[in-house]
Amino acid sequence: QKEVEQNSGPLSVPEGAIASLNCTYSDRGSQSFFWYRQYSGKSPELIMSIYSNGDKEDGRFTAQLNKASQYVSLLIRDSQPSDSATYLCAASTDSWGKFQFGAGTQVVVTP
């Protein structure tokens, strides 16, 4: 069974520090990877996509992909209390835009 694994947390991060979130996936055929942020009681919102090995930066967010190790990570720099949320990792499966989601990592940024 294709799986995406994340530490559930909570990951406690001081304000202004770097939050580091990790995700592993089992399907070597996965080509597209996404990070979503989900606030409590709200729907997930897309914050990053990554398709190639290496780093991709967007503002305070950096996604890292290592297909050989089947590993995806998300760094949040200068963490703010507004970053407190659950972060979902998703990996593509076969076709038709279907994705396997991890259960999410809860991040708590403390002032």
Next chain:
Amino acid sequence: DAGITQSPRHKVTETGTPVTLRCHQTENHRYMYWYRQDPGHGLRLIHYSYGVKDTDKGEVSDGYSVSRSKTEDFLLTLESATSSQTSVYFCAISGADDYGYTFGSGTRLTVV
């Protein structure tokens, strides 16, 4: 969320009754998906559609059916609701098969 709406937002229903959830999009996207989200399980795919009248099953499709008669509408039906179907249901849309999703606001369904 802009371009995608789900209805109802909340529903309480009795075991054994049929329930239909609606997802409506104004983005003209080809792909539409229904997921359920439960604590500890994350998001799990129920059914998806890649065009009008083109639908297929996801990993947790038992007890659910879908229909898509128009590009903009994707309906999810629980044929005979059970307590195990108490969940938050999210609809998602995508413009291409390797794009990320835009999610609707979700429907919180409680089966009593």
